[in-house]
Amino acid sequence: MLKRDEWLDxxxxxxxxxxxxxxxxxFPEVISGRPxxxxxxxxxxxxxxxxxxxxxxxNQHAKDVALDAVREAIGRVEDFQKHDASWxxxxxxxxxTLPLAEFAAVVGNLxxxxxxxxxxxxxxxxxGALDELRHTQIPLLLMHDLVQWDPQFDWTHKxxxxxxWVAIAGRHLxxxxxxxxxxxxxxxxxxxxxxxxxxxxQFVGLASMAHHVGDRMFEKMVQSIQTDEAxxxxxxxxxxxxxxxxxxxxxxxxxxxxFWRSWHFFAIVTGFAMDYLxxxxxxxxxxxxxxxxxxxxxxxxxxxxxxxxxxxxxDQFLDGLDQYHHMVYASAYTYRATVWFDLTLxxxxxxAWLRLKYPNTWDRMEPIWERITERARQAGPGVEWYTHGVTxxxxxxxxxxxxxxxxxxxxxxxxxxxEGRKYIFCSEPCQWIFQTEPQRxxxxxxxxxxxxxxxAPPNLxxxxxxxxxxxxxxxxxxxxxxxxxxxxAKTNGA
Amino acid sequence: MLVPLHGFLKxxxxxxxxxxxxxxTMRRVxxxxxxxxxxxxxxxxxxxxxxxxxxxxxxxxxxVAQAGLEPLDRIDVAPNEVTR
Numbered sequence: 001m002l003k004r005d006e007w008l009d010x011x012x013x014x015x016x017x018x019x020x021x022x023x024x025x026x027f028p029e030v031i032s033g034r035p036x037x038x039x040x041x042x043x044x045x046x047x048x049x050x051x052x053x054x055x056x057x058x059n060q061h062a063k064d065v066a067l068d069a070v071r072e073a074i075g076r077v078e079d080f081q082k083h084d085a086s087w088x089x090x091x092x093x094x095x096x097t098l099p100l101a102e103f104a105a106v107v108g109n110l111x112x113x114x115x116x117x118x119x120x121x122x123x124x125x126x127x128g129a130l131d132e133l134r135h136t137q138i139p140l141l142l143m144h145d146l147v148q149w150d151p152q153f154d155w156t157h158k159x160x161x162x163x164x165w166v167a168i169a170g171r172h173l174x175x176x177x178x179x180x181x182x183x184x185x186x187x188x189x190x191x192x193x194x195x196x197x198x199x200x201x202q203f204v205g206l207a208s209m210a211h212h213v214g215d216r217m218f219e220k221m222v223q224s225i226q227t228d229e230a231x232x233x234x235x236x237x238x239x240x241x242x243x244x245x246x247x248x249x250x251x252x253x254x255x256x257x258x259f260w261r262s263w264h265f266f267a268i269v270t271g272f273a274m275d276y277l278x279x280x281x282x283x284x285x286x287x288x289x290x291x292x293x294x295x296x297x298x299x300x301x302x303x304x305x306x307x308x309x310x311x312x313x314x315d316q317f318l319d320g321l322d323q324y325h326h327m328v329y330a331s332a333y334t335y336r337a338t339v340w341f342d343l344t345l346x347x348x349x350x351x352a353w354l355r356l357k358y359p360n361t362w363d364r365m366e367p368i369w370e371r372i373t374e375r376a377r378q379a380g381p382g383v384e385w386y387t388h389g390v391t392x393x394x395x396x397x398x399x400x401x402x403x404x405x406x407x408x409x410x411x412x413x414x415x416x417x418x419e420g421r422k423y424i425f426c427s428e429p430c431q432w433i434f435q436t437e438p439q440r441x442x443x444x445x446x447x448x449x450x451x452x453x454x455x456a457p458p459n460l461x462x463x464x465x466x467x468x469x470x471x472x473x474x475x476x477x478x479x480x481x482x483x484x485x486x487x488x489a490k491t492n493g494a
Numbered sequence: 495m496l497v498p499l500h501g502f503l504k505x506x507x508x509x510x511x512x513x514x515x516x517x518x519t520m521r522r523v524x525x526x527x528x529x530x531x532x533x534x535x536x537x538x539x540x541x542x543x544x545x546x547x548x549x550x551x552x553x554x555x556x557x558v559a560q561a562g563l564e565p566l567d568r569i570d571v572a573p574n575e576v577t578r
Contacts, residue, residue, distance in 0.1 A: 334534055368505070368535065389534075391510050394500050409505070413568065448511055
């Protein structure tokens with residue numbers, strides 16, 4: 001009987017020369033991606049896991065059994081109710097952005113399962129599609145029971161179906177990254193940049209915080225997902241290697257574009273959780289420190305190994321690492337009714353920690369929190385509106401997020417006219433991405449564009465309804481404005 | 495005529511869409527943006543602030559129409575002495 005490694009390639013390497021049709025018809029460039037290369041250029045494609053389908057089924061079954069056991073033991077409503085309210089709201093943010101994005105990744109992987117240029121790549125992508133289906137189902141299953149206790153958890157499924165501004169930004173990213181990308185762009189953008197570049201922030205960084213918080217369910221969930229991601233992320237490297245050989249400028253472009261887009265996503269989803277929504281005593285490091293350890297060092301090293309340059313905007317990115325998520329969080333706190341999770345008002349101890357972790361930039365944020373705190377104190381507990389904005393906010397026409405790049409002194413937003421329409425971008429890289437492929441992005445309407453076109457209401461209260469939120473669902477202050485330090489400060493005359 | 499502008503108040507964390515009339519003066523535009531950002535940025539006496547467009551501070555008595563501001567233009571509101 002043949003040993004595994006003796007027969008494996010007979011099952012994985014199934015490409016042959018076509019005699020009745022042209023190879024370009026079987027793998028059209030418009031679907032398979034560019035550079036279009038004959039199969040010969042891809043024939044050495046390989047990845048280290050080389051998993052067989054039988055191994056895949058056995059391994060995944062074991063993982064699901066293990067996760068089910070954890071769910072049985074600590075996945076009930078009363079187990080979640082024990083956690084700190086801020087942490088639970090970080091959880092709501094995560095679980096909303098996760099499952100249907102993973103479902104979009106099923107589609108991206110399936111496209112690669114048919115149109116990727118080597119059969120071993122197609123096999124690995126098909127297993128990747130099964131992985132992503134699992135990552136869709138797990139959070140939906142785990143959070144479903146919590147809906148009866150806290151309706152905001154309903155956004156685990158609902159989020160991507162709404163017109164909430166975060167969902168619009170999420171879809172803008174996910175539709176391009178996962179749903180519509182051809183297998184080459186998908187492999188470099190999703191597998192190489194997004195998965196190997198950033199997801200360790202979640203799988204290592206946030207998992208360690210979940211451990212400290214005592215949320216073993218979340219910890220086990222992301223660890224279980226990580227084992228899948230680690231395998232299918234390996235698709236990216238060998239694809240990048242081949243593209244680099246034939247079209248290095250395009251490879252660099254894809255890296256630069258997707259690093260920026262991924263960065264904005266993680267700055268919000270992970271930045272909020274690590275620096276604001278995790279209780280202070282459980283924070284093992286700041287978002288910036290995790291980024292430095294798990295993204296900057298490792299990703300920069302792998303770019304170097306491939307002979308790639310750091311993205312051209314690297315210095316702007318490093319500046320943003322110190323302030324972008326802080327700018328967005330302060331903005332989101334004062335527009336919390338526009339999101340589906342509650343936000344916390346950072347108190348003196350938390351702000352001292354943030355100053356320690358962000359010594360070069362925190363002084364710019366401090367006056368904003370002093371102002372919000374002062375108004376929260378004047379309003380007293382339970383009065384949300386006094387620390388809430390009422391004017392519509394402006395959104396970037398590329399990333400669709402609020403215009404929070406730059407600093408409080410010099411917001412880096414920039415306007416641009418294209419074919420008679422005015423656009424605004426939060427940053428130079430967002431404008432650069434738009435200008436490089438305007439046909440991809442020009443027709444999309446931001447929230448402001450929808451308001452001006454009469455498709456969305458201008459009044460914030462009505463706009464919140466357009467976002468799919470009701471008073472029961474919309475975000476509030478985590479503590480209802482009732483913080484011991486706020487009362488003490490008043491008593492002390494501070 | 496109503497004119498929506500992208501407004502950035504110095505000290506604020508984000509850009510806002512302020513709706514002004516074409517006959518509003520720059521003084522009024524300053525006040526509108528300050529009001530819109532008041533929960534994050536403590537108001538200062540508006541006389542010390544100017545509307546800045548493309549690096550130039552506009553006369554406080556100039557109207558939106560006279561300044562040639564069009565829908566979705568970017569304006570900044572910052573102290574008078576700021577050099578942009």
